[in-house]
Amino acid sequence: MESLTLFNFSGQFYALLGAALAALLAGIGSAIGIGIAGEAAAGVVSEDPNKFGQVLVLQALPGTQGIYGLLIAFIILLKVGLLGGDGMVDITVSQGAYILASAAPIGLVGIFSAIAQGKAAAAGIMLVGKKPSELAKGMIFAAMVETYAVLALLISFLMINSITF
Amino acid sequence: MGREKIYPYAVARIRMLENSLLTEKTYTQLIESKSAAEVFKILSEAGYGGENSIDIKNYEKALSSRLAKAYSDVKELVPKEHFPDVFLLKNDYQNLKVLVKSDISSVDGQSYLVGGTTIDIKDMKEAFETKNYGCLTENMAQAITESYEQYAKTQSGQVIDNVMDNAAFKDMLKVAKESGIRFVENYIKTLCDITNLKSYNRIKNMKKTSNEFENVFVHGGTVSLDTFKKAFNAEGTSGGFKETAYNDLALKMDEGFTAFEKSCDDYLMAFMRDAKYKSLTVEPLLAFIYAVETEVKTVRIIVNGKLNGIDTEVIKERLRDAYV
Numbered sequence: 024m025e026s027l028t029l030f031n032f033s034g035q036f037y038a039l040l041g042a043a044l045a046a047l048l049a050g051i052g053s054a055i056g057i058g059i060a061g062e063a064a065a066g067v068v069s070e071d072p073n074k075f076g077q078v079l080v081l082q083a084l085p086g087t088q089g090i091y092g093l094l095i096a097f098i099i100l101l102k103v104g105l106l107g108g109d110g111m112v113d114i115t116v117s118q119g120a121y122i123l124a125s126a127a128p129i130g131l132v133g134i135f136s137a138i139a140q141g142k143a144a145a146a147g148i149m150l151v152g153k154k155p156s157e158l159a160k161g162m163i164f165a166a167m168v169e170t171y172a173v174l175a176l177l178i179s180f181l182m183i184n185s186i187t188f
Numbered sequence: 189m190g191r192e193k194i195y196p197y198a199v200a201r202i203r204m205l206e207n208s209l210l211t212e213k214t215y216t217q218l219i220e221s222k223s224a225a226e227v228f229k230i231l232s233e234a235g236y237g238g239e240n241s242i243d244i245k246n247y248e249k250a251l252s253s254r255l256a257k258a259y260s261d262v263k264e265l266v267p268k269e270h271f272p273d274v275f276l277l278k279n280d281y282q283n284l285k286v287l288v289k290s291d292i293s294s295v296d297g298q299s300y301l302v303g304g305t306t307i308d309i310k311d312m313k314e315a316f317e318t319k320n321y322g323c324l325t326e327n328m329a330q331a332i333t334e335s336y337e338q339y340a341k342t343q344s345g346q347v348i349d350n351v352m353d354n355a356a357f358k359d360m361l362k363v364a365k366e367s368g369i370r371f372v373e374n375y376i377k378t379l380c381d382i383t384n385l386k387s388y389n390r391i392k393n394m395k396k397t398s399n400e401f402e403n404v405f406v407h408g409g410t411v412s413l414d415t416f417k418k419a420f421n422a423e424g425t426s427g428g429f430k431e432t433a434y435n436d437l438a439l440k441m442d443e444g445f446t447a448f449e450k451s452c453d454d455y456l457m458a459f460m461r462d463a464k465y466k467s468l469t470v471e472p473l474l475a476f477i478y479a480v481e482t483e484v485k486t487v488r489i490i491v492n493g494k495l496n497g498i499d500t501e502v503i504k505e506r507l508r509d510a511y512v
Binding site: 062 | 196468
């Protein structure tokens with residue numbers, strides 16, 4: 024029986040785990056995505072330093088997932104009372120698990136979509152390298168990926184909002 | 189997610205360097221120009237020869253330095269990878285051929301040695317002279333010994349070529365396999381097949397036997413020696429390749445020698461053009477080297493054509509498809 028108690032965490036732990044995963048996974052994704060795009064951007068700028076401004080816009084695109092993750096993490100912290108100053112509210116294990124579940128969409132979609140977006144952004148950066156006038160098109164291609172990160176953010180947000188204590 | 193290794197920096201940089209490749213428009217200008225002097229002027233403007241203006245005396249140098257720069261650019265971008273060597277190895281073997289042949293014939297072959305090699309020419313010469321093949325690959329060392337043996341038996345310079353070519357493909361395939369990149373491996377296999385198809389076309393047109401062909405066949409491609417032998421015994425030149433991937437290409441053999449050689453180069457270029465749609469993996473780096481090699485070849489065709497006063501239309505027929 025003793026081993027079971029190991030998993031006997033409180034609801035608060037699950038809620039915090041949700042907040043952590045939202046920020047963590049989406050953040051990792053964004054970091055990798057921006058890294059890939061950044062390498063490509065450096066490649067272009069090494070040959071033509073004047074393109075810095077254009078490629079920077081594209082490089083920043085995969086960064087949004089990290090922000091979405093942060094946003095959801097903030098909302099969870101607010102919800103459980105950690106940001107209000109009144110201390111953490113009491114929540115049951117199942118309530119905590121609800122919160123963890125609602126953090127899953129933005130965490131998981133965040134990490135994969137940011138990496139995919141990083142690759143699309145890198146390709147867009149190369150497009151700008153060859154044809155500087157096509158910056159807008161390159162941005163649209165990369166921004167398409169954003170749709171799914173936004174959808175995941177929406178679902179995570181709706182789920183958390185509808186949990187009542 | 190794919191597990192292929194990605195090279196965002198290198199590919200982006202190559203994409204930028206691709207901007208410096210000659211375009212169809214420049215080729216048209218080159219062909220339509222009235223004299224070789226005009227050709228040299230356009231080439232200078234396109235960046236050939238660097239600071240120096242190019243003329244009939246130094247244009248070869250400008251072409252080879254263009255090629256050398258492409259090799260070194262790619263090597264620099266992926267310093268830990270060996271796959272660019274598949275392009276350099278043929279130059280190593282060219283030099284080995286020159287060394288062996290000039291040793292046998294006691295003619296100085298210095299002027300036939302080429303740059304763009306994996307092994308420094310000086311080192312190779314030293315290794316060759318001292319018979320200490322430590323810095324050469326195993327296949328190279330074997331090929332040297334074997335070519336002397338075979339030459340002693342047959343007294344034919346052609347066997348040296350064949351021994352060296354086979355060893356070259358062995359080395360290229362080895363590098364390709366070690367790289368683990370399927371694109372590189374497929375390129376070498378295709379190149380091997382095309383080399384065989386070219387020799388087949390030549391030998392068949394010379395009305396020689398399939399035994400002659402066996403002497404120049406290189407191993408490593410997807411089309412087997414048997415297929416070639418069968419094609420030899422069949423009627424006509426181009427019919428025997430229906431079962432292979434090269435049927436369409438083989439049909440070009442009927443259009444004449446020049447047309448077929450051009451089609452072979454265009455076939456390889458079409459293979460390389462797939463790299464245009466790869467944005468992060470290694471393919472564009474290889475395609476870039478191939479693109480520059482083809483560009484240099486095309487420019488050489490135009491310059492030689494202009495220098496010898498060859499008709500514009502004739503030059504046009506021989507132009508290779510460009511990458512961009």
